[in-house]
Amino acid sequence: MSDAILTFDHVEKSFFGVRVLKGISLDVPRGKVLGLVGENGAGKSTLMNLMGGVHAPDRGQMLLNGAPYAPRTPSDANAAGIAFIHQELNLFTNLSIAENIFIDGFPRLRWLPMLDRSHMRARTKQYLEAVELHVSPDTLVEKLSPGERQLVEIAKALSFDARIIIFDEPTTSLTARETERLFRLIERLRSDGASIVYISHILPDVMRLADEIAVLRDGELVAHGDKEAFTINRMIALMVGRAIEQLYPPRRSAPTTTPVLEVQDISQQGIVEAITFTLHKGEILGVFGLMGSGRSELARILFGLDEHARGEIRVAGKPYTRPSARRSIDAGMAFVTENRREEGLLMDIAIAENIGLVALPRYAAATVTAVNERRYFTEITDVAASLAIKGGELRQQAVKTLSGGNQQKAVIAKWLLDKPAVLIIDEPTRGVDVGAKYEIYSIINDLAAAGTGVLFISSELEELMGVCDRMLVMSNGEIQATFSRDEFEKERILRAAFRENAA
Amino acid sequence: MKTTNRQHLAQLALQNTSLLLFIVVFVVFGLLAPRFFALQTFETILKQASYIGIVAIGMTFVILTAGIDLSVGSNMYVSATVAGLVMQELKAPVWLGLLVCLSVGMLFGGVNAFLITRVKIIPFIATLGTMVAGKGIGLLFSRSIQIPYPDSVLELGSSRLFGLIPLPIVIFLGVALAAQLVLTMTPIGRQIYAVGNDAEAAKKAGLSVGRVLTSVYIVSGLMAALGGFVSVAQQGVVHPGFGEGYEFNAIAAAVLGGASLFGGVGSVLPGTLLGAVLIQMIQTGLIFTKVDIYIQPLITAAIIFSAVLLDAFRNIQLQKLRRRNIRIDKGALVGAGDD
Numbered sequence: 001m002s003d004a005i006l007t008f009d010h011v012e013k014s015f016f017g018v019r020v021l022k023g024i025s026l027d028v029p030r031g032k033v034l035g036l037v038g039e040n041g042a043g044k045s046t047l048m049n050l051m052g053g054v055h056a057p058d059r060g061q062m063l064l065n066g067a068p069y070a071p072r073t074p075s076d077a078n079a080a081g082i083a084f085i086h087q088e089l090n091l092f093t094n095l096s097i098a099e100n101i102f103i104d105g106f107p108r109l110r111w112l113p114m115l116d117r118s119h120m121r122a123r124t125k126q127y128l129e130a131v132e133l134h135v136s137p138d139t140l141v142e143k144l145s146p147g148e149r150q151l152v153e154i155a156k157a158l159s160f161d162a163r164i165i166i167f168d169e170p171t172t173s174l175t176a177r178e179t180e181r182l183f184r185l186i187e188r189l190r191s192d193g194a195s196i197v198y199i200s201h202i203l204p205d206v207m208r209l210a211d212e213i214a215v216l217r218d219g220e221l222v223a224h225g226d227k228e229a230f231t232i233n234r235m236i237a238l239m240v241g242r243a244i245e246q247l248y249p250p251r252r253s254a255p256t257t258t259p260v261l262e263v264q265d266i267s268q269q270g271i272v273e274a275i276t277f278t279l280h281k282g283e284i285l286g287v288f289g290l291m292g293s294g295r296s297e298l299a300r301i302l303f304g305l306d307e308h309a310r311g312e313i314r315v316a317g318k319p320y321t322r323p324s325a326r327r328s329i330d331a332g333m334a335f336v337t338e339n340r341r342e343e344g345l346l347m348d349i350a351i352a353e354n355i356g357l358v359a360l361p362r363y364a365a366a367t368v369t370a371v372n373e374r375r376y377f378t379e380i381t382d383v384a385a386s387l388a389i390k391g392g393e394l395r396q397q398a399v400k401t402l403s404g405g406n407q408q409k410a411v412i413a414k415w416l417l418d419k420p421a422v423l424i425i426d427e428p429t430r431g432v433d434v435g436a437k438y439e440i441y442s443i444i445n446d447l448a449a450a451g452t453g454v455l456f457i458s459s460e461l462e463e464l465m466g467v468c469d470r471m472l473v474m475s476n477g478e479i480q481a482t483f484s485r486d487e488f489e490k491e492r493i494l495r496a497a498f499r500e501n502a503a
Numbered sequence: 504m505k506t507t508n509r510q511h512l513a514q515l516a517l518q519n520t521s522l523l524l525f526i527v528v529f530v531v532f533g534l535l536a537p538r539f540f541a542l543q544t545f546e547t548i549l550k551q552a553s554y555i556g557i558v559a560i561g562m563t564f565v566i567l568t569a570g571i572d573l574s575v576g577s578n579m580y581v582s583a584t585v586a587g588l589v590m591q592e593l594k595a596p597v598w599l600g601l602l603v604c605l606s607v608g609m610l611f612g613g614v615n616a617f618l619i620t621r622v623k624i625i626p627f628i629a630t631l632g633t634m635v636a637g638k639g640i641g642l643l644f645s646r647s648i649q650i651p652y653p654d655s656v657l658e659l660g661s662s663r664l665f666g667l668i669p670l671p672i673v674i675f676l677g678v679a680l681a682a683q684l685v686l687t688m689t690p691i692g693r694q695i696y697a698v699g700n701d702a703e704a705a706k707k708a709g710l711s712v713g714r715v716l717t718s719v720y721i722v723s724g725l726m727a728a729l730g731g732f733v734s735v736a737q738q739g740v741v742h743p744g745f746g747e748g749y750e751f752n753a754i755a756a757a758v759l760g761g762a763s764l765f766g767g768v769g770s771v772l773p774g775t776l777l778g779a780v781l782i783q784m785i786q787t788g789l790i791f792t793k794v795d796i797y798i799q800p801l802i803t804a805a806i807i808f809s810a811v812l813l814d815a816f817r818n819i820q821l822q823k824l825r826r827r828n829i830r831i832d833k834g835a836l837v838g839a840g841d842d
């Protein structure tokens with residue numbers, strides 16, 4: 001293999017006595033893209049946190065260009081030319097792009113304690129050009145889309161001339177076009193001589209970008225080599241520790257014809273228009289659309305988080321007026337949002353309490369009684385186990401210490417405990433590893449078999465085709481077409497999804 | 504097209520609620536009591552707003568980091584008391600008295616900062632504690648007795664710059680200007696906004712969050728002491744109840760001026776300045792219109808409450824307006840979705 005810009009030498013890391021990295025030795029190749037894959041909680045982000053100065057290794061050391069390297073803070077890492085673009089972006093939305101880029105080392109006006117704004121602006125402009133983001137350096141970050149914000153993070157990496165850039169699941173909130181732009185940029189950074197670490201659960205992306213691939217499992221490096229030595233199936237087998245024959249579990253039940261959710265002509269100006277469909281008991285109904293097609297907005301309206309101007313919703317045959325989240329829950333609806341950090345979880349609270357939150361009232365017999373603690377906790381443990389949530393003591397550890405994918409599972413677990421009549425689930429497998437995806441599909445199947453009507457929103461057509469009974473295709477806030485399972489055909493569905501701006 | 508225009512207008516109005524409220528209150532009182540429009544009245548209002556305004560400026564720094572400083576009232580009392588005693592007992596000159604006052608205020612702020620950043624007590628509880636303790640210390644010094652200030656201070660308080668603008672107003676405006684410059688033009692100013700927006704991210708970006716927090720509580724302490732001195736310079740004595748309840752007015756002024764208690768949003772100019780003057784204007788206006796003196800506090804509180812309520816409502820509305828339109832209406836393609 002090639003020469004290394006950074007070497008991990010038997011690094012170990014434990015949290016609360018749990019060994020997360022068990023003596024990893026790995027060379028990060030110079031001037032290449034290293035793809036880093038592994039299951040949720042395998043330790044990918046933790047390994048990169050060592051490099052980025054977020055955590056220090058308990059044992060072992062790192063070498064940067066052959067010399068010992070021990071950053072104590074993220075700024076140390078930056079100073080050493082290492083940029084870490086986190087799973088959750090790290091920008092200040094109330095500040096301008098230029099201010100974000102220079103936040104920890106503002107250029108000053110000669111001896112004055114003042115910002116040198118014109119200098120900041122000029123430099124920022126140059127970096128923005130390099131990442132092909134054509135907006136003013138004074139633009140507030142809150143005005144930017146997720147993809148544009150990511151470009152700002154990359155521009156920031158350029159500002160301190162980073163030689164190593166780490167991308168931790170960068171595409172989770174990008175549109176297809178933004179993803180494409182990011183890939184081109186990564187390729188250009190590499191040809192300019194930067195070394196890149198690219199972490200993702202989307203294995204085809206890794207195959208496409210990486211020169212070398214490293215696979216982590218349970219805190220150990222199980223394989224590392226040139227891309228040519230890997231196939232997607234081999235990566236999966238290495239990650240999971242066994243071969244996975246099937247990506248989708250077989251359906252064990254058929255949908256009924258009893259409606260559980262009837263939506264009639266729902267409209268809200270500028271958001272959705274004339275949405276009409278029926279979800280049946282035991283049915284898995286997919287909602288496919290490109291990013292920005294109105295899928296998530298529709299889900300929020302149905303669950304009562306946003307208002308609608310016109311139309312009618314019936315849940316289990318009963319008209320459902322003035323929707324609100326609480327009333328939706330009472331009516332037997334559940335909603336797994338796509339936005340786990342902001343909407344789905346209380347980050348500083350223990351895992352168990354997060355999972356138990358929605359179902360809590362069920363465990364109190366009367367209005368003013370103590371929660372039946374034991375039954376409550378047993379059921380939480382069951383749900384957590386069935387989703388294979390990895391991450392220490394359920395009752396003590398805060399959700400924010402979970403790995404990204406395990407946070408996602410906790411959000412799902414939260415709603416499963418309540419055994420809903422209608423489950424609206426928005427991008428449940430984003431950032432989740434292959435094994436856990438299978439688990440999530442199985443759970444959706446089981447719920448459907450038990451009579452839950454599932455509205456499954458996703459931008460991954462493959463998984464919808466693998467799991468759903470029927471599929472709605474949205475674009476421009478409207479339902480463009482409906483397909484039943486025997487009509488599933490990739491090309492036709494995609495054509496419907498792109499059918500916008502017909503005017 | 505029409506709807507977008509209306510939306511823009513709505514957005515503009517919502518973004519400037521404090522200015523609108525200011526104008527409304529001004530016009531209403533002016534119509535009820537024409538004397539209200541006199542330049543003299545305006546000068547009085549500004550002068551009386553000056554000390555709360557100065558305290559509110561310090562409070563704005565704290566609120567910008569998503570913190571709160573409940574101890575400013577007690578701080579005003581302690582620092583003014585100690586300075587008064589130094590001038591009275593030791594016959595210290597006025598400049599030394601002022602210096603002592605400001606030093607005590609900064610020390611007070613430093614204690615808050617220590618409790619918050621080192622002992623890691625949340626700001627609400629930490630400053631609630633120092634509010635009670637501070638008052639106690641002040642009373643220990645003063646023995647609950649009024650402390651008179653030398654006449655020279657009173658003269659200073661009623662003097663005018665170039666014989667034109669009352670000194671308290673000059674100090675108020677000067678401090679406001681300086682504070683705004685610090686917030687917008689200096690590294691620490693921008694870092695205050697960053698910490699208020701996302702303290703976790705600030706840590707990851709390599710900022711010293713502790714240093715930023717320490718400086719805002721010290722600034723708040725300094726401003727409380729200065730505000731207290733300016734106030735005493737107008738009254739001549741420090742009575743035992745001095746400073747009590749001022750934290751409410753200071754917080755209200757900052758919030759009326761558009762500062763968000765969640766941090767990261769707000770300004771001193773025009774924000775807090777406008778808020779402080781607005782509160783004083785309401786109080787003066789109520790006197791002018793001869794409203795029952797026992798009802799006045801209720802009306803003041805009602806206006807402040809509704810403004811803060813409006814602020815909460817405004818944020819929700821602004822968020823809604825900002826949300827991108829995702830649908831392109833086939834009929835009216837023009838101008839849709841630009842925000």
Ligand SMILES: Nc1ncnc2c1ncn2[C@@H]1O[C@H](COP(=O)(O)OP(=O)(O)OP(=O)(O)O)[C@@H](O)[C@H]1O
Nearest residue numbers: 015040041042043044045046391401402403404405
């Ligand atoms: N600060 C922390 N405190 C306690 N435990 C932690 C902390 N950070 C990570 N862990 C634990 O370490 C393990 C590895 O987490 P890590 O974030 O590295 O996983 P990952 O491979 O990035 O997974 P994902 O693909 O889900 O993001 C997890 O079990 C996680 O709960």
Ligand SMILES: [Mg+2]
Nearest residue numbers: 044045403404
């Ligand atoms: Mg991770």
